[in-house]
Amino acid sequence: AQKVTQAQTEISVVEKEDVTLDCVYETRDTTYYLFWYKQPPSGELVFLIRRNSFDEQNEISGRYSWNFQKSTSSFNFTITASQVVDSAVYFCALSLYTQGGSEKLVFGKGTKLTVNP
C-alpha cells in the first residue's frame, strides 16, 4: 500500500517550545515527492515544502526544519520556538504517479498543533 501515516493526532505546546511533527510514508516508487502543508482555521492549504526522494539533505527555513530519512521512510517537521500563529493542522503528503500519467497526492490524516501563549 502507498500511504502516509501521521501518528500524532493532536499536539499541544506552550509558546517558545520546539515541536516535531512525525510523518512516515510507504511507497513502491523509487522516485517520489514528499510535501508538508499547513491548514489554518480559515481552511486553505498553505504549501510549506516539497522534497524530492533523491535529496536527503535536511532543510531549514527560518524556524522550520525538515528531516528526511529514506532508511526509515520518515519526513519529520520541526518548528523551533513555536508561536501562537503556528497553531494549525499540518498535513504530510506523498506524490504518486498514476497509470494515467498524472501525479496525485496521498495525504496523511494530519496533526493538529495548538500553541498556547
Next chain:
Amino acid sequence: EPEVTQTPSHQVTQMGQEVILRCVPISNHLYFYWYRQILGQKVEFLVSFYNNEISEKSEIFDDQFSVERPDGSNFTLKIRSTKLEDSAMYFCASIGLYGYTFGSGTRLTVV
C-alpha cells in the same frame, strides 16, 4: 505569484440540487485536480484532468460527479444531485514547475 482561484468560497445548497464549483488554474499548467476534505478528515484525491479528459479518478468520483474545462481557462466540478455526505471543502489544484498549487477551496454545505 500565480494563484489558483476558486469560486465561490462558500456554497450552501439543498439536498438533491446540482452544484458547480469553479476553478481557474494557473494558465501554463497542464494537469488539473480536484480534492475533497470532509470536515476534520484528511484531504482526498477525487480526479485528475489532462488534455481535456479525465486521466485518473478515485472510487469517490462516481457518476454524480463530472469535470470539464469549458472555455480553456475555467475548470469545473459538477455534482449532479447533492447528498448530505457531499458536504466538504473542495480544493482545486494544478501542477507546474514547482509542484502542486492549491486553490483556497470551496466550502460546500448540503442541507
